[in-house]
Amino acid sequence: MGLKEKLTRLREDALDRNPAARIGRWTGAVAELYDQIEGWLSEYIRDGLMVARREKVALEESVVGGYDIERLEFDLPAGRVLVFDPVGLDILDAEGRLDMYVLGARSEGASLLLDPKPGTLAGLAGMPAARGWFLRPPLPPGLLGRIMALSERRPHEPDVPLTRENLETMIETLLG
Amino acid sequence: MTSAAADRTALLDDAWQRYNLLRMMLIRQRGDGTRQRLIRLADELGTTAASGRREDTLRKTRAALDAVELQIERQSIIELFAAFEATFRSRIPTAIGEAGRVVREHYQLPLLAVLRESLVRTQGEFRELKPLLDFVAPASTVSSETLSAIRSARNDAAHGLSLNTAARVRPEQVYRALHDLISAAL
Numbered sequence: 001m002g003l004k005e006k007l008t009r010l011r012e013d014a015l016d017r018n019p020a021a022r023i024g025r026w027t028g029a030v031a032e033l034y035d036q037i038e039g040w041l042s043e044y045i046r047d048g049l050m051v052a053r054r055e056k057v058a059l060e061e062s063v064v065g066g067y068d069i070e071r072l073e074f075d076l077p078a079g080r081v082l083v084f085d086p087v088g089l090d091i092l093d094a095e096g097r098l099d100m101y102v103l104g105a106r107s108e109g110a111s112l113l114l115d116p117k118p119g120t121l122a123g124l125a126g127m128p129a130a131r132g133w134f135l136r137p138p139l140p141p142g143l144l145g146r147i148m149a150l151s152e153r154r155p156h157e158p159d160v161p162l163t164r165e166n167l168e169t170m171i172e173t174l175l176g
Numbered sequence: 177m178t179s180a181a182a183d184r185t186a187l188l189d190d191a192w193q194r195y196n197l198l199r200m201m202l203i204r205q206r207g208d209g210t211r212q213r214l215i216r217l218a219d220e221l222g223t224t225a226a227s228g229r230r231e232d233t234l235r236k237t238r239a240a241l242d243a244v245e246l247q248i249e250r251q252s253i254i255e256l257f258a259a260f261e262a263t264f265r266s267r268i269p270t271a272i273g274e275a276g277r278v279v280r281e282h283y284q285l286p287l288l289a290v291l292r293e294s295l296v297r298t299q300g301e302f303r304e305l306k307p308l309l310d311f312v313a314p315a316s317t318v319s320s321e322t323l324s325a326i327r328s329a330r331n332d333a334a335h336g337l338s339l340n341t342a343a344r345v346r347p348e349q350v351y352r353a354l355h356d357l358i359s360a361a362l
Contacts, residue, residue, distance in 0.1 A: 104239070105241075
């Protein structure tokens with residue numbers, strides 16, 4: 001481990017023991033993500049195909065207590081709504097998770113994982129420590145598909161880094 | 177999977193199947209999610225908006241379907257744990273009885289000889305979930321971090337923490353971890 005990595009780890013360990021700092025880091029990362037998403041989708045927003053809206057939601061997690069965070073929604077044509085819904089920072093395989101879905105079809109939505117923990121990214125197992133946001137596709141529809149995915153111990157599609165292209169592809173998929 | 181192994185995880189597998197069936201029923205109920213379908217569904221579900229506006233009704237109906245999905249997730253996590261506990265609770269009395277018998281008949285040391293049977297655990301010690309998980313965990317490769325996360329997801333679901341948000345651990349992660357614990361310990 002290099003010195004920079006060690007110092008970064010020390011700083012993160014200290015942050016992990018401080019709930020307010022953890023909340024600040026998480027809510028900050030989510031706000032930055034929303035800015036980035038709105039930037040990537042600005043073309044559609046400008047053309048009136050998407051209308052972005054943020055609203056405050058209250059979350060409560062046993063490890064850090066309660067806090068406010070924003071949820072991002074896009075009104076789409078035909079009354080469809082695309083939602084980015086923060087789930088929390090106390091997540092098993094990452095430093096935070098947002099669910100991304102079309103309103104009314106949450107069960108078929110994708111997830112966005114912040115700084116996935118080593119070895120937890122499906123299809124990217126070789127990656128020692130991934131930083132940033134990653135997209136986790138929905139599990140296959142249907143009982144059989146889900147059980148097969150479990151027996152293979154991975155979702156049917158690999159996780160991918162969040163890029164503009166991957167985001168747009170996922171939105172297309174979710175819209176069906 | 178051998179039939180003996182499948183038998184050990186049968187209760188858990190059933191709970192997992194029920195979760196998936198419920199989820200599939202919800203997806204079927206929503207159908208193709210078209211406006212026409214959702215407006216019809218709104219009549220059946222009583223999610224017609226008070227404003228009378230079609231858009232409000234669509235939004236309310238979609239939000240209601242998502243809320244049901246969250247409820248299915250939360251309840252399924254509780255169900256998976258209930259199946260896990262039932263799996264062990266039905267076997268622990270026999271295991272404790274056998275351990276007590278072995279100690280009674282074969283304990284050789286004079287040290288604490290009078291109390292030798294108290295060295296074996298009692299059934300009451302496994303009444304709570306945490307001691308049960310702590311007892312079983314060393315047999316498996318499930319990490320303590322995973323155990324703690326799935327247990328707190330279960331507690332959050334049971335005690336109504338963040339009722340309007342998704343469980344922080346997905347039911348499939350709970351199923352996997354509990355399946356590994358049962359397979360390794362039994």
